[in-house]
Amino acid sequence: MPLAVGVIQTDGFPPVLAAADAMLKAGRVTLVYYGLAERAEFLVAVRGPTSEVRRAVEAGIEAANTTPPGGRLVSHYLVPNPPENVESVLPLEFTAKVERFRV
Template identity: 60%
Template sequence: MPIAVGVIETQTFPAILAAADAMVKAGRVTIVVQDRSESGRQFVSVRGPLSEVKRAVEAGITAANACPGFAEVTTHYIVPNPPENLEAVLPIAFSEESEPFWV
């Protein structure tokens, strides 16, 4: 089963909260990180099977764009089968905190 990482970036925290909520409800994915980028935008990353991540990212984009105000998705990306060296540098691996939620 190919594992993937999906990332969504928005302008506001309410939009990223809506995106994260929709993502975990739409697919069998685990949130691995939520943070603010240096530009002040919010982002959330999920991890799971490739097909589930694709479905979750689509749902997250729809939910974030539906938030009122200046809440559009600025960018999104899916990394299928991330290599181990990418996991060593970026915070995209399952952590002890997220591991219990991975089903």
């Protein structure tokens, strides 16, 4: 079964931290990437079943939007069934660090 990918990008650290926390609590997903996108923008990516990733992204969006001033939600997207070429280019695989947390 293919696993969906959900990504949230924020401007500033507090909103991405709040989004990541909300995403992991809202759905049965695994955090596969977290990092700096550009300037002061951060990304967080999760993988899991499509319905769980959708719920997690919605919770992450709400958390990022309600974080106190100093940051904002820049963008978000959900890819229900990423093709292999996307997985080979982007850091979306389950690494050794996250494999033990895989759901």
